[in-house]
Amino acid sequence: MISFEQALDIVMSTSFRTGTETISYTDALNRVLAGNISSDMDLPPFKKSTVDGFACRKTDLGNDLEILETVPAGNWPSKTIGCNQCSRIMTGAPVPDGADCVIMVEDTEMLPSGLVRFRSSFKKENIAYKGEDVRKGELVLRAGKMIRPQDIAVMASVGHIEITVSKMPRVAVISSGSELVEPNIIPGISQIRNSNASQLMAQIKRAGGSGKYYGIAADDEAQTLSIVEKAISENDMVLVTGGVSMGDFDFIPSVLEQAGVKILFTRIAVQPGKPTTFGLHSRSVIFGLPGNPVSSFIQFEVLVRPLLLKMMDCEWRPLIINMPMNEKFIRRFADRMAFIPVKITDDASVSPVEYHGSAHISALPEADGVISMPVGRQIFEKGEIVSVRQI
Numbered sequence: 001m002i003s004f005e006q007a008l009d010i011v012m013s014t015s016f017r018t019g020t021e022t023i024s025y026t027d028a029l030n031r032v033l034a035g036n037i038s039s040d041m042d043l044p045p046f047k048k049s050t051v052d053g054f055a056c057r058k059t060d061l062g063n064d065l066e067i068l069e070t071v072p073a074g075n076w077p078s079k080t081i082g083c084n085q086c087s088r089i090m091t092g093a094p095v096p097d098g099a100d101c102v103i104m105v106e107d108t109e110m111l112p113s114g115l116v117r118f119r120s121s122f123k124k125e126n127i128a129y130k131g132e133d134v135r136k137g138e139l140v141l142r143a144g145k146m147i148r149p150q151d152i153a154v155m156a157s158v159g160h161i162e163i164t165v166s167k168m169p170r171v172a173v174i175s176s177g178s179e180l181v182e183p184n185i186i187p188g189i190s191q192i193r194n195s196n197a198s199q200l201m202a203q204i205k206r207a208g209g210s211g212k213y214y215g216i217a218a219d220d221e222a223q224t225l226s227i228v229e230k231a232i233s234e235n236d237m238v239l240v241t242g243g244v245s246m247g248d249f250d251f252i253p254s255v256l257e258q259a260g261v262k263i264l265f266t267r268i269a270v271q272p273g274k275p276t277t278f279g280l281h282s283r284s285v286i287f288g289l290p291g292n293p294v295s296s297f298i299q300f301e302v303l304v305r306p307l308l309l310k311m312m313d314c315e316w317r318p319l320i321i322n323m324p325m326n327e328k329f330i331r332r333f334a335d336r337m338a339f340i341p342v343k344i345t346d347d348a349s350v351s352p353v354e355y356h357g358s359a360h361i362s363a364l365p366e367a368d369g370v371i372s373m374p375v376g377r378q379i380f381e382k383g384e385i386v387s388v389r390q391i
């Protein structure tokens, strides 16, 4: 049995990459940027007002000012501001030549004479200068980034409407187990509903992959082999759940070998997820995940997801937050690294959720993250700082 760190090293040394394609920036959400993006212009592109008010000279603020014109956003000023003059100006409009500040309309008073008077003390210029946010040619988005809505706004503002991204890994999901029925069926007395497949499909989607479900394989070697071979030939990654333990019908490692997979490990010293299996085929990478839904969920997050993102050359790190335990946590055995589902309380401390083991599927919706307890440790003390990894 290898350590979790060794397993992660083996998985992450896989050299497979998905290649790139060009798409519209509007389709970019959750895709991984494959090339740097630079700005085609200064931002802001001109000196602009950040408020609705009057553009004038600071030296004239004690005087009543003559209004020359109104400059709406989208128009260019036609008048230069001179001594004791101003122009009415809207947020986002270009500041006229001669003006060095914009006073807010809320700080002014219109006089019956038609002049305007400043009724406050000077606080700030309320001007955004050309290029103060971004210079023409400056790098605005770096390759390797998983694209979020705020990145799409930057692409839009620099006119980068076609982007090169990594292709999404094609990931097959196979559920194995003769006791499984699909969720629309009422299970018979010895059956359970298949919850892993839909959970994994959602995890793949969230991680930026493209999932394809291949159905339930009964605990039958020949049937499982034919589904696995088809999945390997059509995908970059194959995830099989169930059938990796020590039971009489746990055929997956043998099926994988028959399918030409070179198995790199079949046991990790982790809890949950000990029987997690990993192998390489010339066409794709294969994980055999344990059948219990909590195990397959957590092993996907800690082992599969990092590789899926690496296949896209994504510079991703899980979000990890350090926080104090709000109660003592004890476990009996310390021979494996444990991932413990926890929730973050309202007072920003960490509380393990009620968790009866790797089949306890309703424990995970309560959890905000997992904390990991290393091999050899049995206790987290109340108040001890632990690292919560978001799930």
Ligand code: AMP
Pocket: 175, 176, 177, 179, 180, 192, 193, 194, 195, 196, 197, 241, 242, 243, 244, 245, 247, 289, 290, 291, 292, 293, 359
């Ligand atoms: P196995 O890894 O095949 O020994 O399965 C371990 C446990 O997980 C057994 O109780 C199975 O019934 C259960 N299990 C296996 N596959 C699934 C699945 N797709 N959805 C829900 N539970 C499963």
Ligand code: MG
Pocket: 176, 177, 178, 242, 243, 291
């Ligand atoms: Mg089974």
